[in-house]
Amino acid sequence: MHKHLLVAIASLAIPMTASAGVFDIHVGGICSTNFGDTLGHWPGETSINAPIDQRDSMATATAQMAATLDTYCTGGNLCYVYVYSNGGAVMSRTLALFNRSWNIGYVAASASNEGGSEIGGTGFVGEVFGGCTLAGHIGTSDHRNGWNHNDTHGIVTGMIAGNGWLAPFLQSAILPGHDDGAVSEASAGGYTTTTGRSSICEAAPKYANHQAWFSCEYGSLNHLDMKLKMLCNDGGLTGCK
């Protein structure tokens, strides 16, 4: 009895974080069903290739994102979420719609399509992204009207953006301001309007808790180059351009 009491007291003294696992969630882009083969890795942590289907519906992707966060980011666990392209929109939408207590240190977004892409709905979409139904419905009005981007659960979203040429396409003529060939910096930088930007450091209203990290833009990196850049910047991968 005495021993049991001591065990109980000792267990109370253990901080919740003592048994916590840290999970690094990776979310891919439009038309994907996961992040792909290359993930970031951090010592002592577990990298997760999130099974998010972004081929047909933002509603489906949002529900799958929530299920992933339910699995890894509750209790004593801590998550960091690395999103690429339209994965940034999926994550933002999930935080805005659900009312759950996920433990997320931050969201790190490469070339985020959170603000929608002007090329959504044009013939270019299939060529750039591989082609899927959802690619035609990720336009600026779809994403900017679709949810309250300022409701992030208090989680900071760090953003990086490229301004490289995505040969052989001509989307830069369509996208306002600087862009990486698929998304404009107005989207990738978390700005509240589609006004063209010359960098994501430009002083203009951004969604709450969205901020530029590491660089105002990567002038030579296109949308495809940007995919792994945040993982390298944050110490989980090497060998990026």
Next chain:
Amino acid sequence: MTRRSTPRVVAWPGARSIAIALVALVAATALWWHTTGDPLEAAGARNLVAATPALPAAPPAIAAPTGSVARVAPLPPPAVTPYPAGGVPGIATDDPLTAYKKANVYPPTSRPLTENQLDLLQPNRRHETVREADQGDGITYLFTADRYFVIADETLTATLVVRRDGKPIAVTLTQAFFAVLDPVAHREQPIPLTFDSHGGILAATIAPARLALARQSAIGVYVEFDYGDGKQRAHIDFQYTPAAGIPARFTGVFLDGLESGSLVIHAGVDVIAPGPYLIDANLYDTTEQPVAWTRFKGDLAAGPQSADLVFFGKVLVDAAAHGPFHLGQLRGARFAPGRDPDLEQMPPFTGTFTTRPYATTDFSDAEYDSPEKQRMIDLLTNDRNHRGADGASTSSHR
């Protein structure tokens, strides 16, 4: 080789030590509770006390303990300056813990609002921009509409303007139709659409009520036009809520009051479909300047209900705002996970509501706190693998 003596490790403390530790723990907890105030107060606990002054922000004075007992009162955490409402200028460099604290001076769903935050001030504006034609040819066009959300008997007007070298030109529409989107079975049925010319602008009005839809739907509008040298396709989407699919309506009945130092407006809602709701609103001060936005995020049962719109005290204090306040852009949706679309829109409240007068000093300037926030601070304090924006100083990211 000298053998080092192993220091004696006591695996289990004695019962007396445990008792002393427990007493000290209880005393420290009680002292912390009294010196910091109820953390739930700062989070906006829901006990409405109409028109009563806010509790003083400063913690109540604690009588100095007598005797030789060591003082263990923790130092209050240093004040944190919140991130600006419009974002951090330039490149952020805060470590994750500092960033989290700065992002959570206010509650996640009750924050400052400035006149530049057009996404919140004009929630139904569209965002299309002028595009260049796929083939160039000096052709630009803008295909857009007058709104994104259409409710019940409302109509949507889609417009197309085509220019060559900046000047409007006449084009021939080779295709024009709209279709209810079907993301699962992809059985979209094109419905022909007629555009009329109005001074160089092609316009078409869509009345989705004629479709007799049962629930929230996404509708796509498609055009193909011939500008002489080539053809161009374009499309936009909008969201339609049929009368039969309206999940709830604002009743126009409001009650405002002070609750733990925050302004709370209880908005009457007649709920048809129970479930989780997201209800957003903006607050304007007595000079009609936007000062705060808020969001109700919770379950509502069927029948007459109230959605509590909490405008956090510190947000109003930091804005030096005083009332009477005016409620604006009150809108909402029922969240239906698993359905597509998964947000069923409520008709926005088009009336006005003005609160009673309030002085800035009526509100608390206490920082937001909650068990969730403290848990995140603990977790981030103990994890140093990820440096986030702070990694700029050491990594070779450039």
